[in-house]
Amino acid sequence: MKMIIAHTPDPDDAFMFYAMFEHKIETSFDYEQVVKDIETLNRESVDANYDVTAISANGYMHVADKYDLTTSGASFGLTYGPLVIAKNKIDLKGKTIATPGKYTSAELLYRMFAPEAGKFKEIRFDKIVNSIMEDEVDAGIIIHDEQLTFQNKGLVKVLSLYDEWKKYAGDLPIPLGFNAIKKDMPLEYKLKYKTDFENSIKYAKEHETDAVKYAMKYSRYDDFELERKFILMYVNDLSIDFGETGRKALDLYYKRAAEKNIIKPFKPVIV
Known part of the structure; x- marks a missing residue:
């Protein structure tokens, strides 16, 4: 079979x-x-x-x-999760946030634990870093190996969704x-x-x-x-x-x- x-x-x-x-x-x-x-x-x-x-x-x-x-x-x-990144440390409330998709865990976790976005913009996960660099969005939720490389482009972590989860769910x-x-x-x-x-x-x-x-x-x-x-x-x-x-x-x-x-x-x- x-x-x-x-x-x-x-x-x-x-x-x-x-x-x-x-x-x-x-x-x-x-x-x-x-x-x-x-x-x-x-x-x-x-x-x-x-x-x-x-x-x-x-x-x-x-x-x-x-x-x-x-x-x-x-x-x-276990100790990691989606990250919200931007060019600078910013207040996320009301901002345009790049998301890897409305059905992804990353977007739902953002909606559960992060400041309310002004708008979500769906962008394929491997294009989110560039969308921030090109000012298409104010910030973005990154997943996969982009979590290990975004600093190379001069971007900074604004919020760790794992840290927010940990406050809620413990270990x-x-x-x-x-x-x-x-x-x-x-x-x-x-x-x-x-x-x-x-x-x-x-x-x-x-x-x-x-x-x-x-x-x-x-x-x-x-x-x-x-x-x-x-x-x-x-x-x-x-x-x-x-x-x-x-x-x-x-x-x-x-x-x-x-x-x-x-x-x-x-x-x-x-x-």
């Missing part, structure tokens, strides 16, 4: 899928790979074109009738990206897929250098150690199985959004 998996062109995703796509481990299915940016996948998930898709914690709310979240493959920030990790599997798939298949993916992540962690080399073909920077650092920021033990810790963090994430009247009360379906 063939299963179609859609993931993002981000080194952390590629790192986790390395063993599955490169046939380093035995798997229960043949896997076909589709690679698109996270906001595109968030939007396409409403059509349920893929058996498994990367999805934001925010985006998942809109397709919970079509997909279940899996406990494997998630990105939780619980910040929920960011997830994998979702089609709801109507037989439970037996879901569990077999999860086993394959968990084994793939474990293999990558045990063969880190080889897995990072594979992930480099998706990298936007030709810097092996930079990408290794980024990958290890977000691929951790919770990526294998986020367990009770991840469930508690997700519950608080959706609770906060509901308390701020951004969403209706929501409970994810997790396998």
